[in-house]
Amino acid sequence: MDVLQEQEVAVAERLLKIKDMSNTIHEEVQNYYGKELQQSSDLKTTACCTLTAPPKHILEALRNIHDEVQDKYYGCGLTIPDQLKGLRILDLGSGSGRDCYIAAQLVGEEGFVVGVDMTSEQLAVANKHLEYHREKFGYARSNVSFVKGNIESLDELGFELESFDLIISNCVLNLVVDKQKVLNDAFKLLKKGGEMYFSDVYADRRFPKTLQNNPILWGECLSGALYWNDFLNYARNAGFTDPRVVEDKPIGVDHKEIEALMGDIKVYSVTYRLFKIDGLESECEDYGQAVSYKGTIDGATHSFDLDDHHNFPKGKMITVCGNTYKMLNDTRYREAFDFYGNWNTHYGIYEGCGGKIPFSKTADGEPTVSCC
Ligand SMILES: C[S@@+](CC[C@H](N)C(=O)[O-])C[C@H]1O[C@@H](n2cnc3c(N)ncnc32)[C@H](O)[C@@H]1O
Known part of the structure; x- marks a missing residue:
């Protein structure tokens, strides 16, 4: 064989x-x-x-x-x-x-x-x-x-x-x-x-x-x-x-x-x-984008929760990582939001919901904190 x-x-x-x-x-x-x-x-x-x-x-x-x-x-x-x-x-x-x-x-x-x-x-x-x-x-x-x-x-x-x-x-x-x-x-x-x-x-x-x-x-x-x-x-x-x-x-x-x-x-x-969205990244990256919730989703008049760490109060502009932007823009939620920004500027990993620096020191020479 x-x-x-x-x-x-x-x-x-x-x-x-x-x-x-x-x-x-x-x-x-x-x-x-x-x-x-x-x-x-x-x-x-x-x-x-x-x-x-x-x-x-x-x-x-x-x-x-x-x-x-x-x-x-x-x-x-x-x-x-x-x-x-x-x-x-x-x-x-x-x-x-x-x-x-x-x-x-x-x-x-x-x-x-x-x-x-x-x-x-x-x-x-x-x-x-x-x-x-x-x-x-x-x-x-x-x-x-x-x-x-x-x-x-x-x-x-x-x-x-x-x-x-x-x-x-x-x-x-x-x-x-x-x-x-x-x-x-x-x-x-x-x-x-x-x-x-x-x-x-x-x-x-x-x-x-x-x-x-x-x-x-x-x-x-x-x-x-x-x-x-x-x-x-x-x-x-x-x-x-x-x-x-x-x-x-x-x-x-x-x-x-x-x-x-x-x-x-x-x-x-x-x-x-x-x-199920094309092009989601394994680590959330920050492209400088933002969204504002219109308050139009049934049962979520004042604010909308996408998940346990993304709450969108009606009318407030909130900065989001690229994946979150797509979860709102490429899905049935699209009509309920205004979207700002594009994919042209990349600010690196979004500290709020993405990973940490994968190296032992920051650019300033400070030790980084391991995730393990
Ligand atoms: C804990 S009960 C939950 C039932 C229902 N989702 C609810 O909330 O009341 C689990 C159900 O899954 C079904 N189930 C378990 N394994 C399954 C399988 N491989 N294919 C189809 N049904 C399955 C069982 O027959 C049972 O009705």
Whole structure:
């Protein structure tokens, strides 16, 4: 066997291993979410539990959602960004459909939401209430559909490439074995300027194999959680060059035996937004650009939060790095901002959100601070 053949065999063996592991985990997860759990309060820990109160417009949308759908909600964050009118949205691991039905109201009748889940019982609840919600929203036709499928095979579910404006997901990636594949496929399904906006559980280190093999820890969204640096590398490999944190919170597991098994491992619920934009830089660079928010986004009349460190008060000119400029200018947010500057002047790395000097001394001979 030559080197190329050996490499091909190694890749095939790796894929077979992932497939074997996936099959076992799928059965366990389907059993957990389809049979073991009947409602949110059956969860043993607080890992799959949204921590912050939703804003007013989401609370209003929640009031229209059927109790049975809400009872079977197992999300860990708020996965509904702003400015959704008219969008085509895909929800990965949509469960009983709560987030799909919230989004369906915000995209309006001209938008559309597709939910994918592999657990029949969860899908049955989601589908059962399609007509209830259509009527409640006052739409002539339902703008939601649910598809049974495995999100590790998104490329086999018949979705057109670059056909979604937004991909959301709530507490699901941690339950999946081939997380890189899900991110790769999601990137391909997004239109240019689209984004993946999702909440999940992350850990401060890699979970040991013994804990990954524990079906309760996996089912409770704990031991499948990615070490956050692994996630950042997967996201960048998929093409999402500059992942942005929207919100993060430590999770208290609140279960003595599970805490004992986890030892020092700490877990967090984090909402990330990953834009699909050409030419984003791996380090934010300053081109001397600025933006001013017009106050036109629904639910954000006075100020708009792009992420956890970019707040734009209405009417105030704010300097931004090149990546942030693109996240506002090359996306659905474009109409909501005035833009200033161009790409002709380069001021180097923007200290506010980029890297530090990668050398031991500054130009003045002062020692620099290492990031490690
Ligand atoms: C923690 S629940 C979250 C459900 C929903 N997002 C919510 O917020 O209520 C995880 C869901 O992901 C689904 N799921 C897990 N792995 C999946 C996979 N590989 N493909 C499709 N669905 C999956 C499960 O069936 C379950 O409904």
